[in-house]
Amino acid sequence: MIEKVRPSRVDIRHPLIRKITVFTVIGVAAASSIVACSSGPDQPQSVAEQFATALTDDDVSAAANLTTDPAAASTAITAMIDGLGEDEGTFTVSEAEQSGDDAGTFTLDAAWNFGEGQDWTYSTHGNASASGDQWLIEWDPALLAPDLRASTTLRYTPTTGAPPSVLDSAGQPVMEQQVVTLVNLEPTADAAAVAALISPIAPTITADSLRSDLAASAGKPITAITLRAEDLAPIEDRLASLPGVMLAPQARLLSVDKALTSPTFTGLSDLWQEGQDKSAGWAVQMVKENGSATTIAGQDGPVAPNIATTIDRNLQLGAENALAGVTQPAVIVALQPSSGAVLAVAQNSAADAQGPIALTGLYPPGSTFKTVTTSAALQAGVATPDTILPCPGTENVEGRQIPNDDEFDLGSVPLHTAFAHSCNTTMARLAVGLPADALHNAGLQFGLGVDYVTPGLTTVTGNVPDANTPAERVESAIGQGTVTATPFGMALVAASIAHGETPTPMLVKGQPGVADQTAAPTPAVVTEQLRTMMRETVTGGTATTLADIDGLLGKTGTAEVDGGPAHGWFVGIKGDLAFAVFIAGADSSAPAVQVAGTFLR
Structure with a gap:
């Protein structure tokens, strides 16, 4: 045992004696700080606790120097920290006893926490022995973890199950x-x-x-x-x-x-x-x-289920092939009206360079918006499909000179004929007498302006603001002015007309989207009238190049833009398929109609 230093009666004022006394005190203090010195019944406990504390603190040097092989211990402890992480493990001494004057045993309890619910606990057993006046841990890698050897290391790793499809x-x-x-x-x-x-x-x-x-x-x-x-x-x-x-x-x-x-x-x-x-x-x-x-x-974690989508592989490939030869940004969006299932969303490389414009790109919808304008007019009672209306080649409506395409002039014709031939002048004049919110409300009935939160799908539909002045209604009626729509939004309009009400979009089976607002469906008689007019568009109107496609309904659209060629549109319905084709800068609807034909044929 180290004896305590007792006060000396020697006069320490003498410089030499004072220096010797100071050295003696310092030497005794240093000796008392030597880890686990001398012997006694608590020495195995003491050295084991110091070792456990050093491991918990990730103090590699302190822990290694408490062992009989500091170099090997340092290597193993460093590898353990590197493999399992700092500040993750806690070591405590649960048992310790001395056997004889210079030997003892102890048990270490280890607890590792790698995150919520990720706990690893175990116990190891070790020996301590006295070497002269100092007690040391007899080094064995298995002190750190059961069965650990000098030739092995520990590693924590996250795991995942078999990847789903x-x-x-x-x-x-x-x-x-x-x-x-x-x-x-x-x-x-x-x-x-x-x-x-x-x-x-x-x-x-x-x-x-x-x-x-x-x-x-x-x-x-x-x-x-x-x-x-x-x-x-x-x-x-x-x-x-x-x-x-x-x-x-x-x-x-x-x-x-x-x-x-x-x-x-x-x-x-x-x-x-x-x-x-x-x-x-x-x-x-x-x-x-x-x-x-x-x-x-x-x-192991739970098995990740496969994701079952509504994508129709044949339609998707067909849409991509139909767009392959188009140099301008071009897209096709196809939906199933009866369920809202997203069947295909395709873009060519020029569109890809601009982002997911099929789903979120906002553009003036041009004459495809006449589906909404006509619906609003029919619901307001300002016309029926057979009402005779003027379709001059150009007309000044509320200060805005509105021309038809190439200023074609049909004279006075029924509304259904004006629709099929896409008479801008007819639609502009119809819209003047509508209420300010008529086009906005009619758009909502077809999902245009509704936002959907749909699993796996980020979409925008469009925006149809109230048209508070007759001049604004003239612009909105032909899909210009402040009216915008995405190709997805116009495909939803077509799906709504086909289904009789707006279907909820869905990309993952069993997980339909949630709308931010709802609108009462368009009266059934109006949607039926619109379907008849869209059929006439194909059989005798602006989309007769598609007349060979049995049962096809459609509406063409050309949308003017500032500083560049017009965009081309075509929206169509064939059975339980509704779709929109959009080609930026096409200068007319003809390229979109051609792409639609390739897609369907």
Whole structure:
């Protein structure tokens, strides 16, 4: 035992004696701070508690120096912290006893918490012994965790179950998790050699484009392209052999068919990831030097279910093929009127460059909006389908000179004929006498201006403000002025006319959207009259190039825009299919009508 320093009667005022006394006091204090010195019944407990405290505090040096092999202990404790995380584990001594004057045993209880519900607890057993006046922990990696050895380490890892699939309406996978490979280039990479291999897959990637990207990266690596397995396989060995090229595999959710692409896939990917996150579990693994691992603790998460969508693969491919030859931004949105199911949403590459315009791009709907104007007029009682109305080639209505397309002049004709031939002058004159909110309310009856929160789908329908002056109503009546709609919104208008009321959009089966407002449905007699007029548009009006398509109903539209060519529209109904075609800058509705024919045929 270390004796306590007792007060000395020696006169310590003498400098030499004072110096010796101070050294003695300091030396005794230092000796008393030496970890677990001397012997006694509490020494195994003391050294074990100090060891447990140091482990809890992630104090590698303090814990290692309490052992008989500080170097080995330091390596193992550092690896444990690296593998399981800082501040995650708590160690306490539950038992300790001395056996003889220079030996003892103890039990450590460990508790790790890696997050809510992720707890790992266990106990280990160790020995302590006295070496001279100092007690030390006899080093054994199994002190840190059961069965841990010098050749193994511990690792915490989140886990996920088998990745779900995204299914089409027939129950077949349309998107699945696949391995893709990032082709990363160092600044020293030979851009010409890389481009020669990947340009057959991606023609827009050239040696010059790669050099430009590398120059802009400020000396950092760039990702030249991400390749699917089938694209990588023929060139993998040659790419890997190029200096400065690194291939990095990653798991991603992709369409099973490279030809399939849709703005809806973004929202579906988000839903898929939510399912994966909910399926997360956790594991603690014992990792061997060769990298093989054995799970020693943890829990699997729930199985993530497949996502069953309403996408019709054949319609989706048909829509994409119909748009393939269009150079301007072009889209098709197809819905099932009876259920609100989203059957297809397709965009060409020019549209993709502008974002998901099929679902959220707002444009003046032009003459396709005459479906709403005519509905409002019929409901207001200002006309019937057979009412004879003037259709001059051009007319000044409320100070706005309104022309028909190429200023065609039909004279006086029934409303249904004016509708089928898309008489701007007729519609403008009809709208003047309508109430300020008539077009707004008629639009709401067809879902236009309604916002929907739909699982997997982000959409906007459009906006039809009140037209408070006759001049405003003239502009709104022909789908110009402040009236805007998305292709999705106009497809919903067509679906509403087909169904007799607005169906609730749905992309994931059994999960229809929720509307921010509801409107009473259009009277059945009015929707029936509109369907008859839309049929006449195909058989004898502005869409006669589609007359060979049995049972097709439709409405063409050309929408003027400032500073550029007009947009082209076509909305159609065929049985339980409603759709909208939109082509930006088409200059007329003819290209949209042609695309619709390709899509349907």
